[in-house]
Amino acid sequence: MIGKHVGYYFASKLFAAILNLVSMALFVRLAGHEIYGGYIVAMAWAAIAYSLSLQWLRFAFFASYRDETSGAQIATYLRVLAAGMIAFAILTGAGVALKLVSANTAVAVYVIVSGLAAYDAMHETARTRLMARTVAIGVITRSVLILVFGIAALTLHPSALTLALAFGAAHWGGALALVHSVSDVIRAPWSHDAARRLLRSGRPLIPAFAVDSFGLQFDRLQLARHAGLADVGPYGAVSDFIRQIMIVGSEAISGAYMALARADAVNGREEAARQLLGQAFRAYAMLTAFAIAFVMHFAGPLLTLVFGASIATAVQPILAIILATNTIMVFRAYYFAQILFMDNGSKLLLIANVCHAIVAAILSLTLIPVYGAAGAALSLMMGHLVALGCYAWAWRGRYVTDLPYKDAAIIALSAGAAYAAMQGLDALMGRGLPSHAIGVTLFLGIAFAIAWRFRILSINELAKPVLRYLAQRRERSAT
Structure with a gap:
């Protein structure tokens, strides 16, 4: 299934x-x-x-x-x-x-x-x-x-x-x-x-979502007030672009694992639910780690292709903060916020969202007038981080301690190795089509190997028909 x-x-x-x-x-x-x-x-x-x-x-x-x-x-x-x-x-x-x-x-x-x-x-x-x-x-x-x-x-x-x-x-x-x-x-x-x-x-969800939405949007409203709509455009466009990259995988993981984990949990199959939650955590770790590695390496040509050189140049100084913000957002919104609906955690959602809104609002009011888009990005990141910390503390004795952190560390290190390899190729060969082609091939190879090793998104099962077809072709060629 x-x-x-x-x-x-x-x-x-x-x-x-x-x-x-x-x-x-x-x-x-x-x-x-x-x-x-x-x-x-x-x-x-x-x-x-x-x-x-x-x-x-x-x-x-x-x-x-x-x-x-x-x-x-x-x-x-x-x-x-x-x-x-x-x-x-x-x-x-x-x-x-x-x-x-x-x-x-x-x-x-x-x-x-x-x-x-x-x-x-x-x-x-x-x-x-x-x-x-x-x-x-x-x-x-x-x-x-x-x-x-x-x-x-x-x-x-x-x-x-x-x-x-x-x-x-x-x-x-x-x-x-x-x-x-x-x-x-x-x-x-x-x-x-x-x-x-x-x-x-x-x-509890009505005030929780209200304060969360305020925290998520306040940075943009404040940036529009202090810097104008022309500055909100590039910041919002690139932030939404990175968020969209993260969300496509996050929603696939959520749809594949979290709904099934909830069904197991409400029907008393606790161990099956825990296994699915652990596998979802590995999948989110791979998604965020490899997305960061890819975007950081190809940010210049990628953003220039999508939005033009002016926007790519404008957001380059804050790109790392935007990536970190969306990584924290993935684990907060698509992992822990999904778990709480299996555990009647509506009140925890309210607490986490209130903390997020307060931190994001205070930092937005403080940083945006001085630092502009950088202050907006940092404010949102810290808000997400505090909310994630609320979940981690509340579930420190149940879900948090049982997560596969060792596997997540291996996945993150592999993504870092892929990034370092692509950077090394550019240093040796110069930035150009040959180095990019070899780098992307290497990146995809490492990503596939990690996905196969940890059975991310059931890639082993999905690949079986293709592998079976290739094996049959080799057998026919041999005979």
Whole structure:
């Protein structure tokens, strides 16, 4: 089952990530630094609004889901979500009536928030029910629509507002592609018990997500205030680019391991859950270590190709901080934050997120006026680090002590060796196509060997058909 899930999740996430990176590169070039910076700020406000309103439902559903009552739970979840969308529409309308926000901004925020909520609901339902193929279809559809709608928006009427509307509309399209995941249960009756479990799991999540979103977006809002939208554009674009690289693997790992680990945990198969969690930790270690090695070595040509030389030069001094920030984010959000939903850890999530928001806000207010984008990057990194420390301390006697740290160290050292080898080739041969080609081949070889050694993402099982085919061809050639 893991091999099947990995195939669907990883292939779809990889394809979607490539499309998202293409979209990002095209949007930056079509919009320019100023408009793209405005789009990033608009998305920051929408993210905060989403966290204050509807985001908690997705995670509360995941935490309270039980196979034996799946139909009633899903139907109840979707009805609560629909009621939440109506309430949010009323609130945004009231904001316009009271002149707290412009009509254009209100429409953009509502389209984004409702689109995110609809897509997340369909995606989470399909993922929790282990419908990997349906998830893959939705993921790809959303990414295709982001690209198509975004290009159309910037071609017809280039502005931060139209680009934000395109993003929200694309999520609605992705949600429609995932409707199959609930088609068999959508008419199930309302369940008071499911609603109570949903609200019980979600109560601590509402403030937790609100403060977390504030902590995640405050650096961008402060940078826009002190340095202007033109500086937010490059910083936000490269940060999102690195984050996207990390997320594609993180979501594949989460979909392949964490959902299955949760199923084992809630059904009393504790040892099986621990083995899956250990394997997920190795996979995250490999993802982050090899991503850092690759990006650090190829940052110059890679960022120049994607965004242009001006952005590549602007972010080069803070690239290491951005990479460290996203590495910490992966373990915080895609490992420990997933574990807590197996262990009724909603209160811990709130504590960790509050600590993150406080640290990020204090450092943003202190560092950004002086250091600009470097201060923004450092503020976000320290916020993630403090939140990760909260998880490590809380679970020091259960999950943290049992993790395969030795294997993770071997993986990290191997990634460091790959980086050193590529740097050495450039020193000997000079930076150019031959050294890059040999370096990439060496890098991929080391990465494959490590993945095979530690059975990362079931690569051994996925490679068996290919190896069997090659062996059969050799046998036929010999005869």
